[in-house]
Amino acid sequence: MKLFRIRGGIHPEYRKEMTAGKAIEPLPMPALLHLPLQQHIGAPAVPVVAAGDRVRKGQLLARARGEISAPVHASTSGRIVDILPFAAPHPSGLAQPTILLEPDGLDEWTDLPPPLDPFSVPREEIARRVAECGVVGMGGGTFPSAVKLDLGRKFPIDVLVINGAECEPYLTCDDRLMRECTAEVVDGVRIMARALGVERIVIAIEKNKPEALAAMAAESAAFAEVEVVPLPTRYPMGSERHLVTALTGRETPARKLTADIGVVVHNIATARAVHHAVRLGRPLISRVVTVSGRAVREQKNLDVRLGTLVSQLIEHCGGLVEPPVHYLSGGPMMGQAMPGREVPVVKGTSGILALTAAEAHERDTMPCIRCGSCVTACPCGLVPVEMAQMIRHEKLDAAARIGLLDCLNCGSCAYVCPAHIPLVQYFNYGKGRLAALQRDRRKQEMTKRLAEQRAERVERLDRERKAKMAAAKKAAAEKQEGGA
């Protein structure tokens, strides 16, 4: 298949060899599970259980609220201890409502919904089941998958792309899934294609995963509609937009979806979760997590129940060899710093990295020498140096005009910057600040409207009262006159 060139990008040291050869290992049952109500993009789930309830594995604990949301299910059987605020796996470390589940060790399943035959039921049925099972994008985006499987009704979709690029350094969870659960992944992929009503499936895998490529090609050889495509190894090949450009030559317009150009992209782990949901009726209650970084004694790929604390994963990997400078959730390029080890694994946690100082390689910032490396590296064709300068001087609107909101946060610019300018941090601040200002402005408009409405009402009531008084006065005067 002909591939198209993508702009920019980098070739970081991949460091995948630490875990690529390690088979997926199940993590022993933890003593307590912490299940946050929001593990997805959209509205948080609403709990349907209370403290003291006994639940079984796979039972619904919190239901989705609204269209863009996802339910949360019990990762094992046990007792609900409480629902209380607990630290989220988020750089802020802010607490969010979390269900505490104490496992009873029996690990018995609840009555699952019946298996569906994806190729005979109506297409909407698949999306409905996927929504019911709480499947979200497991590459880290955590967007509810059912919504994306329903896009076929709104947009003319002709290709389903399965993203097996796994371009982030360190991470090998998708690689291992493709090698060990090949049949499940390929079946999930075909179910998704059926839900979308597309005839063509492209499974794209970077060339640095030859075993996964071979396994997937062998498994999908029986299906004419599935094509496995080796991708050149380059970061950020796994970015949805860039992947679509590389495969189809079509460019996604700014702030539009890939569905606008007829392509839907799903992740490898999501495909497997869809297979479990449709064929077995199993909700999303566990995921594969790569635990890596040189601060960990033994790097591993673990099959983890959602809600397990990161500290337990690290303990299972033999603990730490030295105190890490950062704990990251996800890869080193786009992963989020975590406030510590006592945060739960959620649906979007693809990796847990404990990086040593030598690995993180942080250095002091030097003045910009205007070398333009960041401009060359930017896969979106932006000018990072200009944007950072504007944000530094609080010229956020100007930064937005030259494309701040089109930035992916991929970090290629900061990676190549010889002056170690924290470009991504500037962009994070700029985007957050713009969103906050937007919220303020909306509130301001509402306040203004309410104040105007009130002023008008007060005036009207005053006028009516005066008119009434005048009328009463007049009536009284007439009466008096009549009487006299």
Place this chain on the structure above:
Amino acid sequence: MLIAIGSLTLLGALLGAVLGVAARYLRVEGNPIEAEVEALLPGSQCGQCGFAGCKPAAAALVKGEAPPTLCPPGGRAVAMAIAEKLGVSVSFGDQEELEPEVAFVNEDLCIGCTRCLKECSTDAIVGAAKQIHTVIAEVCHACGKCAKVCPTDCIEMRAVPATLATWHWKKPRVKVAS
């Protein structure tokens, strides 16, 4: 040479005359900037800026007698909008940005006098006589007028806690290596 001087003089005189006439007949009543600035302000007439309402505050802003940061309920968004409109620079100093606040009714102390809800310019307080009042947090813009009239001092302004939806990264503090 003479033709050049003559034609330019004529041109100058003509255009000058046109401008003079325009200044007389197309004169604008009042200062339009004042109305524009007033439109940027919240319009709740809370008086926290020290002026009697948003109109006098706008007048003072245009005359340069008040800083663009004068409006506490408007916060940073309004300050920046005003500064842009007036073409002045705005400095927030080193102080951390004003935390957004919201009024809170202490239900143990509320006697249901309805004074605060009569005062509220955005109808953010619900209640009735001899019923406990409460604040609709999304609508409250923290002007503080309710707290001033409360006879039992049961209304306080509380900071709105950051949530995962509103939190964002701080600006990086760069220490440049020498």
